[in-house]
Amino acid sequence: MQKPTLPKGTRDFGPEQMRKRLFIFDTIRQTFQRFGFQPLETPSMENLSVLMGKYGDEGDQLLFKILNSGDFAAGLTEPDLQSGSKNITPKIAEKGLRYDLTVPFARYVVMNRHALPLPFKRYQMQPVWRADRPQKGRYREFYQCDADVVGTDSLLCEAEIVLMIHEVFRNLNIQDFTLKINNRKILSGIAEVIGRPGQEGTLSVAIDKLDKIGRGKVLDELRERGFSDDAITSLEPLFAFDDLSTDQVLTQLETWLATSATAQQGITELRETLQLAAQYGLTDTHVQIDPTLARGLSYYTGAIFEVKANGVSIGSVSGGGRYDNLTGTFGMPGLSGVGISFGVDRIYDVMDELNLFPAGAGQGTRVLIVPFDAEARAVALPLLSQLRASGVAAEVYPDLVKVKKMLDYANAKAIPYVVLIGSEEVQTGELTVKNMLTGEQQKLRKDDILAFMQEKSE
Amino acid sequence: MQKPTLPKGTRDFGPEQMRKRLFIFDTIRQTFQRFGFQPLETPSMENLSVLMGKYGDEGDQLLFKILNSGDFAAGLTEPDLQSGSKNITPKIAEKGLRYDLTVPFARYVVMNRHALPLPFKRYQMQPVWRADRPQKGRYREFYQCDADVVGTDSLLCEAEIVLMIHEVFRNLNIQDFTLKINNRKILSGIAEVIGRPGQEGTLSVAIDKLDKIGRGKVLDELRERGFSDDAITSLEPLFAFDDLSTDQVLTQLETWLATSATAQQGITELRETLQLAAQYGLTDTHVQIDPTLARGLSYYTGAIFEVKANGVSIGSVSGGGRYDNLTGTFGMPGLSGVGISFGVDRIYDVMDELNLFPAGAGQGTRVLIVPFDAEARAVALPLLSQLRASGVAAEVYPDLVKVKKMLDYANAKAIPYVVLIGSEEVQTGELTVKNMLTGEQQKLRKDDILAFMQEKSE
Numbered sequence: 001m002q003k004p005t006l007p008k009g010t011r012d013f014g015p016e017q018m019r020k021r022l023f024i025f026d027t028i029r030q031t032f033q034r035f036g037f038q039p040l041e042t043p044s045m046e047n048l049s050v051l052m053g054k055y056g057d058e059g060d061q062l063l064f065k066i067l068n069s070g071d072f073a074a075g076l077t078e079p080d081l082q083s084g085s086k087n088i089t090p091k092i093a094e095k096g097l098r099y100d101l102t103v104p105f106a107r108y109v110v111m112n113r114h115a116l117p118l119p120f121k122r123y124q125m126q127p128v129w130r131a132d133r134p135q136k137g138r139y140r141e142f143y144q145c146d147a148d149v150v151g152t153d154s155l156l157c158e159a160e161i162v163l164m165i166h167e168v169f170r171n172l173n174i175q176d177f178t179l180k181i182n183n184r185k186i187l188s189g190i191a192e193v194i195g196r197p198g199q200e201g202t203l204s205v206a207i208d209k210l211d212k213i214g215r216g217k218v219l220d221e222l223r224e225r226g227f228s229d230d231a232i233t234s235l236e237p238l239f240a241f242d243d244l245s246t247d248q249v250l251t252q253l254e255t256w257l258a259t260s261a262t263a264q265q266g267i268t269e270l271r272e273t274l275q276l277a278a279q280y281g282l283t284d285t286h287v288q289i290d291p292t293l294a295r296g297l298s299y300y301t302g303a304i305f306e307v308k309a310n311g312v313s314i315g316s317v318s319g320g321g322r323y324d325n326l327t328g329t330f331g332m333p334g335l336s337g338v339g340i341s342f343g344v345d346r347i348y349d350v351m352d353e354l355n356l357f358p359a360g361a362g363q364g365t366r367v368l369i370v371p372f373d374a375e376a377r378a379v380a381l382p383l384l385s386q387l388r389a390s391g392v393a394a395e396v397y398p399d400l401v402k403v404k405k406m407l408d409y410a411n412a413k414a415i416p417y418v419v420l421i422g423s424e425e426v427q428t429g430e431l432t433v434k435n436m437l438t439g440e441q442q443k444l445r446k447d448d449i450l451a452f453m454q455e456k457s458e
Numbered sequence: 459m460q461k462p463t464l465p466k467g468t469r470d471f472g473p474e475q476m477r478k479r480l481f482i483f484d485t486i487r488q489t490f491q492r493f494g495f496q497p498l499e500t501p502s503m504e505n506l507s508v509l510m511g512k513y514g515d516e517g518d519q520l521l522f523k524i525l526n527s528g529d530f531a532a533g534l535t536e537p538d539l540q541s542g543s544k545n546i547t548p549k550i551a552e553k554g555l556r557y558d559l560t561v562p563f564a565r566y567v568v569m570n571r572h573a574l575p576l577p578f579k580r581y582q583m584q585p586v587w588r589a590d591r592p593q594k595g596r597y598r599e600f601y602q603c604d605a606d607v608v609g610t611d612s613l614l615c616e617a618e619i620v621l622m623i624h625e626v627f628r629n630l631n632i633q634d635f636t637l638k639i640n641n642r643k644i645l646s647g648i649a650e651v652i653g654r655p656g657q658e659g660t661l662s663v664a665i666d667k668l669d670k671i672g673r674g675k676v677l678d679e680l681r682e683r684g685f686s687d688d689a690i691t692s693l694e695p696l697f698a699f700d701d702l703s704t705d706q707v708l709t710q711l712e713t714w715l716a717t718s719a720t721a722q723q724g725i726t727e728l729r730e731t732l733q734l735a736a737q738y739g740l741t742d743t744h745v746q747i748d749p750t751l752a753r754g755l756s757y758y759t760g761a762i763f764e765v766k767a768n769g770v771s772i773g774s775v776s777g778g779g780r781y782d783n784l785t786g787t788f789g790m791p792g793l794s795g796v797g798i799s800f801g802v803d804r805i806y807d808v809m810d811e812l813n814l815f816p817a818g819a820g821q822g823t824r825v826l827i828v829p830f831d832a833e834a835r836a837v838a839l840p841l842l843s844q845l846r847a848s849g850v851a852a853e854v855y856p857d858l859v860k861v862k863k864m865l866d867y868a869n870a871k872a873i874p875y876v877v878l879i880g881s882e883e884v885q886t887g888e889l890t891v892k893n894m895l896t897g898e899q900q901k902l903r904k905d906d907i908l909a910f911m912q913e914k915s916e
Binding site: 003004005006007010011012013014015018019021022033034035036038039040041042043044045046047049050061062064065066067069070071072073074076077078081084085088089092093094095097107108110111112117119121122127129131140141149152154156157163167276279280281282330331364365377378381382384385386388391392393394395396397398399408409412413 | 461462463464465468469470471472473476477479480491492493494496497498499500501502503504505507508519520522523524525527528529530531532534535536539542543546547550551552553555565566568569570575577579580585587589599607610612614615621625734737738739740788789822823835836839840842843844846849850851852853854855856857866867870871
């Protein structure tokens with residue numbers, strides 16, 4: 001018989017990984033909720049008419065499509081067959097798997113627009129699927145955790161996203177991170193002042209690669225794309241912002257981009273965002289203004305955010321920005337919003353590599369009761385119920401086997417405490433509590449065990 | 459432009475539904491964890507070689523299949539086309555969506571058998587997909603919440619499932635439910651004593667319909683399937699167990715099925731399971747022994763469980779049983795286990811219909827700060843941060859609009875409290891806290907607001 005396998009690019013998450021992942025999910029969810037974002041879940045499958053054309057040609061190809069049920073091939077003809085896979089697809093598949101959480105969110109807003117109080121703040125934590133070539137750190141199924149507020153262009157929302165990012169990473173115990181901020185209007189202004197107005201798209205695609213290929217090759221690419229030597233020379237100041245404070249960067253940008261009203265608007269927005277964040281009481285800020293930050297995605301119209309953890313070479317762990325037209329593609333134009341997305345898989349990798357998971361993060365069973373015989377088990381079972389009723393995760397080995405086997409089980413499951421019940425314990429009512437890590441033992445009565453284990457489970 | 463729609467049989471879950479669903483998920487998860495079950499998640503897609511042939515012919519057809527990426531049709535020929543959809547499928551789809559959580563669990567156990575400490579207790583809470591004809595209460599995407607323990611045949615596991623069911627429904631506030639229990643061996647014994655040994659499958663399929671079509675038609679069906687009049691007459695005692703205590707049912711079964719050693723074994727197992735549950739301290743038991751309970755699925759070999767909520771006409775909300783051969787189909791025979799599955803969608807329907815969601819179940823934002831102007835907002839923002847730091851879900855309306863509009867927003871989101879900050883409040887430092895439900899107002903200083911809101915958020 002063939003051994004079963006997993007589809008390429010997908011993963012099982014066993015108990016230890018799951019407990020750590022649940023810690024991340026819970027932390028993000030609680031932060032979202034404290035900031036007033038409300039939960040939303042959309043179906044895993046969407047009609048292809050909703051998904052297609054939203055992610056570019058490449059995105060369309062990376063969508064997982066679901067074969068129609070029943071006799072899907074009934075209407076297929078030989079000419080269809082010759083027309084190639086791309087033309088056959090719409091005839092045999094009308095649904096696809098969610099590619100991100102943004103398009104389903106936009107669809108939800110449009111379908112519920114009459115009932116939705118605006119501004120609408122929602123968060124969504126669900127898997128998405130992409131038929132990408134799997135490689136290290138890139139999977140075909142992965143979770144996104146998005147929070148968006150739509151229906152207002154108040155910069156208070158940008159400030160709250162700055163706060164929320166600080167809050168999430170503080171709560172996750174990731175102390176050393178950098179939150180890069182930019183504004184699409186600054187990118188537009190740069191394109192203006194170097195004499196290529198409206199070309200910030202091309203400019204961004206090139207500068208986006210700065211970290212990967214370096215300044216020289218970025219400029220080469222711009223040259224290839226028709227940027228003149230003059231334009232490229234005027235770009236010089238862009239590379240001189242390292243190691244400056246946010247205030248200094250903003251002041252320098254003001255001078256450099258003085259002739260662009262758009263840029264000035266972007267600078268004002270950034271300054272106000274940071275001032276508002278300070279009013280909220282944000283002090284230990286990890287913000288860095290990076291005028292080269294573009295994040296590829298062309299739909300950002302205002303603020304652009306990106307978070308990287310320092311000390312590891314793992315890509316960005318969070319990103320987002322403001323957009324002006326979330327739902328335009330579904331016939332509902334002009335809805336402005338701003339959002340942030342946290343990448344659970346990368347956050348997991350960062351925390352794992354830097355050993356940042358707190359000891360109690362998603363702990364499993366706290367105590368195993370070890371009865372030596374049937375008589376002892378009659379003492380064990382009510383204790384087990386009491387422990388669970390006090391919120392302590394507790395187990396008994398289901399079979400009456402050798403004590404060593406039970407202790408091996410506790411060790412294999414990393415259960416930190418066992419309660420040993422032999423005939424002496426049954427008689428005296430004093431049970432032996434053993435710390436499996438230190439080997440330390442003590443005799444305690446039932447009530448004291450309850451109190452002790454409750455304390456050790458917090 | 460065409461309005462976007464949802465695929466048939468799928469649903470969005472908006473904020474209010476989601477908060478209630480999260481309450482159910484959290485309750486089940488916490489109970490599972492207290493009983494020592496560990497979390498597992500498997501990918502949404504599995505290879506079709508893993509899924510096909512596990513759910514019968516009908517199941518194979520109800521699997522959602524995923525079109526291969528890339529040029530999937532390249533190898534398709536005209537004869538293929540003529541061979542029909544069923545034969546084309548394996549050529550263009552090698553993956554499918556999870557149909558239940560049991561087969562992926564079995565696959566996981568087999569793939570990780572060398573690293574897995576036995577007994578292995580896992581829980582899994584994930585959506586599954588079935589291309590069923592959608593109808594009221596039946597969806598194409600729905601969640602299952604399963605807990606299983608494999609690698610032991612100890613009846614302690616059955617007892618713990620009985621306890622866990624009581625615990626889950628008590629914690630969910632569903633007080634009025636019935637947990638029906640049976641044992642496959644009793645069904646086998648019945649088949650034996652009526653002279654149709656080994657025919658408990660046919661027998662079960664018919665009796666399973668007792669609730670729906672009544673006793674007369676069940677007997678008709680058995681007659682059609684070749685059961686003699688003698689056999690059917692011998693079946694009489696099966697319909698005389700209503701309104702008996704569990705002890706009485708067991709005693710009557712012992713007498714009726716005295717000649718079947720298998721049945722006696724099943725009766726002993728049931729009795730021991732209930733005795734063990736009592737040893738754990740289970741008193742207010744909702745258990746009813748129902749010798750007609752079969753739950754269709756033929757792979758149960760021991761205990762069979764089913765839970766129904768009383769007072770509503772919604773099908774079973776939970777079910778499970780013991781099986782002897784979870785992983786045999788993947789070449790790893792003889793692994794016994796017992797499991798239980800909770801149906802979140804039906805549990806939701808029960809709680810909604812009976813109005814059982816506790817007031818605090820998954821509450822949203824607790825307080826909206828309402829600053830009258832920019833000066834007031836400077837007071838509002840630090841207060842907002844302090845509230846959130848104290849764990850209170852709090853918001854400020856992002857734009858400085860008319861107070862009425864902000865209060866409308868609070869009402870639309872069902873936010874129970876607002877804090878009004880006008881110029882008087884800024885001067886005195888005494889802010890107005892208003893209960894949006896009663897209209898009651900009081901003036902409180904910042905620190906008192908923190909304490910007050912913390913209390914109101916528990």
